[in-house]
Amino acid sequence: MSRDFLYNDIANAIASQIRTGVLKSGDKLPSVRVLCKDHGISMNTAKRVFLELEAQSLIDSKPQSGYFVSQSSYLKLPLPEVSRPSSVANDKEPDELVSKVYADMGNEGLTLFSISAPSGELLPLAKLKKEIVHATRELKDAGTAYEPLQGNLKLRRMIAVRSLVWGGDLQENDVITTNGAINAVSLCLMALGKPGDTVAMESPCYPGTLQLVVSLGFKVLELPTHPITGLALDALKQALPKINICLLVPNFNTPLGSCMPDEHKKEIVALLSAHDIPLIEDDVYGDLYFGTQRPKCCKSFDREGNVLYCSSVSKTLVPGYRVGWVAPGKHKEKLLKLKLIHSISSASIIQESVANFLKTGKYENHLRQLRRTLQDNYQHYIHAIAEYFPEGTKISRPQGGLSIWVEFSKRMDTRKLYDLAIKQQISIAPGRMFTLQDQFENCMRLCIGLSWSAEIKFKLKQLGNLAKMMLAD
Structure with missing residues (x-):
């Protein structure tokens, strides 16, 4: 049996148990080592099983704890598509858009979902x-x-x-x-x-x-x-x-x-x-x-x-x-x-x-705390996006870092969403910033490095309402 067949077969079996309710939200899955022992597979193959289940929004990893079946709200949010850029090299950049968004940096009156860095409150x-x-x-x-x-x-x-x-x-x-x-x-x-x-x-x-x-x-x-x-x-x-x-x-x-x-x-x-x-x-x-x-x-x-x-x-x-x-x-x-x-x-x-x-x-002590905070923030963001953003919204499943990639319906223009959001003191990073090509106009990046609070949740609700309004027009 090939390695590809093995990891797909095991991932499909676990996915079926989750979708049929045999494994329920919050249930802990076997560890990588246990999966290796039970199925006679390598560590890399076992990790691919969990990567595939994460890609399907079925499980989440928690630091020092392992893998768990996702909460139901997570399952409403599919994964963004694999990017399909042109195969022709390019050297044209969206100067005006990048300059406009990065001009928000340091503006204390704005909620900076646009800048991928941890806020000062999370630093020692x-x-x-x-x-x-x-x-x-x-x-x-x-x-x-x-x-x-x-x-x-x-x-x-x-x-x-x-x-x-x-x-x-x-x-x-x-x-x-x-x-x-x-x-x-x-x-x-x-x-x-x-x-x-x-x-x-x-x-x-x-x-x-x-x-x-x-x-x-x-x-x-x-x-x-x-x-x-x-x-x-x-x-x-x-x-x-x-x-x-x-x-x-x-x-x-x-x-x-x-x-x-x-x-x-x-x-x-x-x-x-x-x-x-x-x-x-x-x-x-x-x-x-x-x-x-x-x-x-x-x-x-x-x-x-x-x-x-x-x-x-x-x-x-x-x-x-x-x-x-x-x-x-x-x-x-x-x-x-x-x-x-x-x-x-x-x-x-x-x-x-x-x-x-x-x-x-x-530094290591600080990192442990920062990683826990970012993981918690990620989960808060997903719940808020599932609750407030338009139906059909897709989001990435970061396994670390500071960003979530959000993909709306093709009818969305996140440059226009930025202009509306900035009037509500919210700064986002439109997807067109992240390419030299004409793509990702319906996407945006959100930074999860802000300290979670009722205010951040409210700002995400405002952002979701603006997106719904734009798609309803």
């Missing part, structure tokens, strides 16, 4: 302030001197230590610090390509990355992406002759929140290495998993130095500090040269304070 601000003071006292010359070009040694050491969690096995000398992850990605692109080259990316994709790639003179080839398992492997294989660089967010990408299975990551790394196509991996959301274990990265399977691993603490700890890093593999010298040209040094005090926060264990 008092502890971070103390680390700044401590770093000023501890550093030579109070942190006024330039850092070494490669970055703060303590921070690089802590990044290397933490890489063991996802199978990275990095050494401190493998890491270069940067001014946030977007700066890391920018350095990678400049080191690897030239204007006119084609970069393959998921579709939909983070607007800031799209803008960066286009601003450097590259073309973007958007590839079909599944809302649960991420980039479509077959599409990537077909695109290989057209591309020069691959830029992916395998773990909980925004806006879909998809997480690529480990076997897909391994296959992609081997495939791109065989064709000498470098892979830039953006892993800013990897620590925000909702399950019991942090997912591996593509870098976990890199044996040739072909994966340039980028990350930061902007989505997990403190957006404004702009602390990021890159493990560029065999391209390290190129990136060091570019960093010298473009920034010379990173901020000494900031890097030292983040390094201390990681070293003392405060």
Whole structure:
């Protein structure tokens, strides 16, 4: 019996029990290990069973607890379609729309569902302030001197230590610090390509990355992406002759929140290495998993130095500090040269304070709480969307991260919905922002990084009512 047949057969059997009421809302399912033992299957096959059931909105994962049958309201919300972008590379971006939405950032009078970052209420601000003071006292010359070009040694050491969690096995000398992850990605692109080259990316994709790639003179080839398992492997294989660089967010990408299975990551790394196509991996959301274990990265399977691993603490700890890093593999010298040209040094005090926060264990304690909060927020959002949004609304099933992708009827224009919502002091991110093509006009991204409250629930109700009104016209 093939592995594909096995996982489909097991998933279908469990799905049938849920739909017929044998398994009821809230019931706990067997663990991955129990499923392996009972059916004689591998861990990866068992995980695919649960991914398939999540894709059908039948089960949910809870941190430290396992998998449970979804509440009935979840079952009303189908999964968005797999994206179907054009196979022609593009370099035209929706400048006006992106600028309008991001102009809302920092406006305290707005409910910012549009900005994918945790709110200050979810961050350990008092502890971070103390680390700044401590770093000023501890550093030579109070942190006024330039850092070494490669970055703060303590921070690089802590990044290397933490890489063991996802199978990275990095050494401190493998890491270069940067001014946030977007700066890391920018350095990678400049080191690897030239204007006119084609970069393959998921579709939909983070607007800031799209803008960066286009601003450097590259073309973007958007590839079909599944809302649960991420980039479509077959599409990537077909695109290989057209591309020069691959830029992916395998773990909980925004806006879909998809997480690529480990076997897909391994296959992609081997495939791109065989064709000498470098892979830039953006892993800013990897620590925000909702399950019991942090997912591996593509870098976990890199044996040739072909994966340039980028990350930061902007989505997990403190957006404004702009602390990021890159493990560029065999391209390290190129990136060091570019960093010298473009920034010379990173901020000494900031890097030292983040390094201390990681070293003392405060970061891991913070992450545990943040993950629980985001998981709870996700469930609150789903209940609110099921109750208040138009019938037929589809939503993604993020397994981590900060975003939910909402898909309305084809008659919806979320740019117009944005204009109506902003009058109610609500900012959303219309789907057209997340592509260079004419698609996703009926979609939007909602950030789940806001502290849940009666006010947030009311704002979602207002948003749902506006959507119903638009579709009724």
